[in-house]
Amino acid sequence: MATRRIERTQESRRLLVTAAAELFAEKGYRQTSFIDIADKAGISRGSIPWHFGNKLGLLEAVVDDQLQSVLSGFPPPADDPLDQVMGFIRVPATRLFITLLAEAVEVGSPIREHYARLHAALRQGVLALIPADALPPGTDPEAYAVLLVGAVIGVHAQWRVAPEAVDLESVQATLRAVLPAGLGHI
Known part of the structure; x- marks a missing residue:
């Protein structure tokens, strides 16, 4: 049961980072809202602060994820x-x-x-x-x-x-x- 919850949490986080990366690239950081990100990810917008604290925390996760992808x-x-x-x-x-x-x-x-x-x-x-x-x-x-x-x-x-x-x-x-x-x- 705990393993399934951890997997769902990791999947939600991944979906949010992916959606935010696409929207930040398309619209910019300031023009992208929690609602936009949640809708694109198919996840509750309350999940964003739970996972990342705030929008800047989400941006940091996006930049880290994309940077690792590029550098690897x-x-x-x-x-x-x-x-x-x-x-x-x-x-x-x-x-x-x-x-x-x-x-x-x-x-x-x-x-x-x-x-x-x-x-x-x-x-x-x-x-x-x-x-x-x-x-x-x-x-x-x-x-x-x-x-x-x-x-x-x-x-x-x-x-x-x-x-x-x-x-x-x-x-x-x-x-x-x-x-x-x-x-x-x-």
Whole structure:
């Protein structure tokens, strides 16, 4: 009996996180209500505060879930990491991250801190892909990670707004060509 209750609780939580992720990506954090999330998940809206405390707690669960999903997809160093970094653009979670970016940059945004954690995790993921000796002398690996994550986020935003104007394969080939020797395969 207790096992069944635990399974139902975990399933309810998963359904709420999934519904919230889709709605936050589609409508934004502020424009999404508990009612919207509960309706999409098919669960009572009272379940949201019970599971997450409040809407910000739900956002944190969504960001953590989506971030784990994205970071678990990064390949081991032997594969071609640039393919994976550029592949990040096509991951459904990336739409959520771009939608949240618009809200996160506002002064006093309740999601700013969560978004900063997301960027930090993405930079750490990229840093894990960079061979220690691949950067030119004097290049700061952390600054390089900021640059690469920023480029991918910018490319993604342009592609979402005007996909017909952004050839992702050409962008990837160009990025590979301009990377320093040794990083052409990151």
